Amino acid sequence: MASLREKIYNGNYDRAIKDFNQAIRLDREYSLAYVNRGSAYYLKNDYDRAISDYTQAIRLDPNYTIAYYNRGSAYFSKRDYDQAIKDYETVLRLEPNHADAKKQLDAVRQARGR
Numbered sequence: 001m002a003s004l005r006e007k008i009y010n011g012n013y014d015r016a017i018k019d020f021n022q023a024i025r026l027d028r029e030y031s032l033a034y035v036n037r038g039s040a041y042y043l044k045n046d047y048d049r050a051i052s053d054y055t056q057a058i059r060l061d062p063n064y065t066i067a068y069y070n071r072g073s074a075y076f077s078k079r080d081y082d083q084a085i086k087d088y089e090t091v092l093r094l095e096p097n098h099a100d101a102k103k104q105l106d107a108v109r110q111a112r113g114r
Helices: 004-009 013-026 031-043 047-060 065-077 081-094 099-112
Strands: none
Touching: 004 031, 013 031, 031 047, 031 065, 047 065, 065 081, 065 099, 081 099
């Protein structure tokens, strides 16, 4: 049986979302389930739902770097550059050496400048 993560990356987004829904029903405080469900929504280009899930993960764990990074990516995809910048800056405040966040922050700033 494929892991939930494999389901996401193999394109079985709806099945993965169902599984993450079940995990959240069992434990509403399970921030990883929100991040993973958000990632499935993100890969379906459903950025608003992805942002909602990443935001919930952040509410549960205000230092959850991956949730900020992923939410920044969703905002970037929506061309909400100001929100993306805030999230990438938060990632760098929490993890100053996060190379991907640095690259993404530069890319967002460049895109915003167009």
